[in-house]
Amino acid sequence: MRIAMIGTGYVGLVSGACFSEFGVHVTCMDKDKGKIDQLLRGEIPIYEPGLDDLVAKNVKAGRLTFTLDLAEAMKGADAVFIAVGTPTRRGDGHADLTYVYAAAEEIAANLDGYTVVVNKSTVPVGTGREVEAIIRKARPDAEFDVASNPEFLREGAAIGDFMRPDRVVIGAESERARDTMRRLYRPLHLIETPIVMTNRETAELTKYAANAFLATKITFINEIADLCEKVGADVHDVAKGIGLDGRIGKKFLHPGPGYGGSCFPKDTLALVRTAQQHEAPVRIVETVVDINDKRKKSMTSRIVAACEGSLAGKTVAVLGVTFKPNTDDMRDAPSLDIVPALQAAGAHVRAFDPAGMHEAAKLLPGVDWRADAYQTLEGADCVAILTEWNEFRALDLNRCKALLKRPAMVDLRNIYNPAEMAAAGFLYSSIGRGS
Ligand code: UGA
Numbered sequence: 410m411r412i413a414m415i416g417t418g419y420v421g422l423v424s425g426a427c428f429s430e431f432g433v434h435v436t437c438m439d440k441d442k443g444k445i446d447q448l449l450r451g452e453i454p455i456y457e458p459g460l461d462d463l464v465a466k467n468v469k470a471g472r473l474t475f476t477l478d479l480a481e482a483m484k485g486a487d488a489v490f491i492a493v494g495t496p497t498r499r500g501d502g503h504a505d506l507t508y509v510y511a512a513a514e515e516i517a518a519n520l521d522g523y524t525v526v527v528n529k530s531t532v533p534v535g536t537g538r539e540v541e542a543i544i545r546k547a548r549p550d551a552e553f554d555v556a557s558n559p560e561f562l563r564e565g566a567a568i569g570d571f572m573r574p575d576r577v578v579i580g581a582e583s584e585r586a587r588d589t590m591r592r593l594y595r596p597l598h599l600i601e602t603p604i605v606m607t608n609r610e611t612a613e614l615t616k617y618a619a620n621a622f623l624a625t626k627i628t629f630i631n632e633i634a635d636l637c638e639k640v641g642a643d644v645h646d647v648a649k650g651i652g653l654d655g656r657i658g659k660k661f662l663h664p665g666p667g668y669g670g671s672c673f674p675k676d677t678l679a680l681v682r683t684a685q686q687h688e689a690p691v692r693i694v695e696t697v698v699d700i701n702d703k704r705k706k707s708m709t710s711r712i713v714a715a716c717e718g719s720l721a722g723k724t725v726a727v728l729g730v731t732f733k734p735n736t737d738d739m740r741d742a743p744s745l746d747i748v749p750a751l752q753a754a755g756a757h758v759r760a761f762d763p764a765g766m767h768e769a770a771k772l773l774p775g776v777d778w779r780a781d782a783y784q785t786l787e788g789a790d791c792v793a794i795l796t797e798w799n800e801f802r803a804l805d806l807n808r809c810k811a812l813l814k815r816p817a818m819v820d821l822r823n824i825y826n827p828a829e830m831a832a833a834g835f836l837y838s839s840i841g842r843g844s
Contacts, residue, residue, distance in 0.1 A: 410434065410592060413482035413489040415512050417444055417475070419455055419567070419671070420529055420560050421492030426460060427571040429467035431596045436474050436482035448475040456737040456764050459568045480519045487589050488525040489516055490558075491540070495530050497675045504533050504679040513540040517547035525581075525589045526555045531616055531676055533683045537580065537609040554586035557609045559616030564670065565735030576603045580612025617683070620676040621694045626661045627668045628697045631704060634664035634841025644841030645823070664840045666743040666795065666821040667704035669732035674701070674741040705743045708821060709750040715791045715817045715838055721755035724814070726789035728782055729796025729822075730773070731765035739768045743821070744795050748773050761785040763798050786812040797822035806833045 410433045414425040417439040429435040439445050444454050451468070453461045467473035476482050483489055493508035509530055516526055526544065528537055541555040557580035562570045577594055581587045587606060594604065605615070634644040644664050652659030668674070677698050684691040716723045732742035739745065742765075751758050752775055759777040762769060766778050779785040782801060786792055786809055794801055802824045810816045810833065817836040818825070830837035 410488075411486045412436075412593070413438060413479070413486045414492055415439075415479065415482075415490065415516075416492040416494070416508075416530070417441075417448060417454070418492065418494060419457070419564065420562065421490070422448075422453070422455065422464075423457060423460065423562060423567040423571060424490065424492060424529060424560065426463045426467060426473060427568060428593065429470075429473040430463060430572070431593075432472070433593060434472050435467075436476055436486075438476050438479050438482040440477065442477060445475050445477050456735075457567050458565065458735060463568060479515050483516070483519045483521055483524070485521065486524055488527050488593065490527045490529050491516075492529040495532055495675075495679075497678060501682065502678040503682045504531070504675070506532065506536060506539075509536060509540065510543060513543040514547065517544040517551070520544070520548055520551045520553055523552040523585070525586045526553055527558050527590070528555070528613075529558055529560050531559065531620075531672070531679075532557075532613060533617075533679060534610050534613045537613060554581065554583050555609070556581040556586050556590060557612035558590065559612060561616075561619065564738055565733065573600065574602055576605055578605045578607070578612050578615050580607050580609035582609060617676055617680040620673055621680050621691070621697070623661050624668055624673045624677050624701070625693060625697050627663075627665075627673075628700050628704075630662045630664050631667065631840075632700065637841040638843040641843040642841075643843070647841075664823065666708045666747070666840075667701045669705070669741040669743055669745075671738060671740040674698075677701075705746040706750065708743060708747050709754070711821070711838060712747070712751060712756075712791060712793050712819050713754065715793075715819045715836065716756075719755070720751060722757075723755070723790040724757045724759060724788060725751050726785040726792040726813075727751075727758055727760035727776075728762075728785060728792060728794045728801050729765075729798050730760055730762040730769045731796050734796055734798040735764075737764040737768055739765055739772055742796075744769070745772060747793075747795065748776060759785050759789060762796065763800060765796075783808060783812060788812070788814050790814050791817040791819060793819040794822055794824060797824050806830075806835070810834055 412435055414421045414437045417437045425435045425437040447454050491512045493512055495504040498505035537555050537557045579590045637644040648662035651657050652662050677694055681695050730744035748758055761779045761782055820839040823839045827842050
């Protein structure tokens with residue numbers, strides 16, 4: 410089989426590389442010459458564990474190629490995937506579909522025999538129908554179908570998520586399109602991956618419902634964590650105690666500074682707007698969006714408290730600035746709220762992140778970037794852990810204590826144990842561990 414992938418961003422590049430690993434011939438197309446040149450040189454523009462090897466292997470095998478030319482990419486393709494960005498539209502919170510519609514126009518101009526146009530970008534309900542109308546208008550006689558195939562990859566674990574997914578969701582309107590999609594995902598049949606075959610609108614909404622549900626789960630445990638602090642309970646035991654109930658499930662119950670990233674904040678907001686537009690508001694998600702925004706901002710007060718109530722003239726060492734570990738992605742990272750608030754309160758902020766500093770330096774002015782965790786701690790009044798990178802989980806605590814001016818640690822990811830930290834002589838605070 411042969412496919413074209415439009416967009417070599419996170420979703421497009423990972424999906425393209427993984428489909429080629431399934432034995433499909435994949436041509437990834439992007440308008441960004443810099444990116445295509447990089448990929449042709451064997452360089453990967455994003456940070457994702459394992460992606461470099463996977464790309465190199467499949468390029469070598471002749472199954473994965475890159476181009477700037479969509480006509481070339483679509484030649485003889487059974488399917489063309491749209492994997493372009495759908496950022497939040499300025500001003501109203503809706504998803505911006507400019508790139509998706511532009512891709513539809515270009516696909517129309519290059520259709521070459523029956524092709525399934527597959528939307529992998531996260532798009533509001535009804536976008537598939539709109540894409541179909543655009544193509545039909547430009548090419549009234551062309552043979553094509555438009556399907557929806559949302560992706561459920563997590564950054565940092567994307568390849569595993571693609572190769573061994575919990576499920577694949579496909580929304581298609583014809584047997585011919587369903588058959589092409591089934592054939593593309595054939596290797597997953599062998600590992601008995603459930604495939605949810607449904608209509609287009611359902612597939613589109615399933616993606617938003619999944620992300621909104623996960624964001625709600627995180628927000629729920631974050632609020633329970635705050636309550637735990639007041640009543641002397643331990644949020645991890647509460648999470649375990651409820652999560653062992655199969656109806657609840659134990660994942661996504663880890664408390665923290667609020668969810669961030671390229672997906673949850675944007676998708677929850679877009680779902681809220683779509684629901685309002687259809688006069689079927691999802692009030693629970695509206696509340697989640699509001700709580701999460703406020704939560705990220707409120708984290709600063711924990712650091713102020715650790716600095717004896719004032720940040721004026723104090724130095725705060727920040728460990729981790731990306732929205733989660735194993736990525737260089739800074740989109741909607743809690744650090745973007747927390748660091749400027751610390752600076753506004755008079756603190757001098759020093760920071761280190763294993764992969765995010767290049768991007769973060771553009772977004773967080775005035776930060777003193779250091780080369781490792783220990784250099785960041787030197788002479789600081791307090792250390793705040795904002796991202797749970799593995800290398801922060803096993804710091805040499807005695808060395809940290811000796812480097813800090815005051816042994817104060819605010820652990821917003823709960824990677825250390827309160828009793829052990831107290832025994833090691835730290836003034837330690839974390840989330841939802843009240844006793
Ligand atoms: C998320 C979903 O998990 C994927 O299934 C989905 O495909 C993706 O969005 C998308 O729509 O493209 P991702 O944004 O990469 O993936 O990251 P997650 O690992 O889900 O983390 C999101 C945020 O929630 C992070 O800020 C993380 O720190 C936070 N989180 C996650 C918690 O605070 N607690 C948890 O228990 C889990």
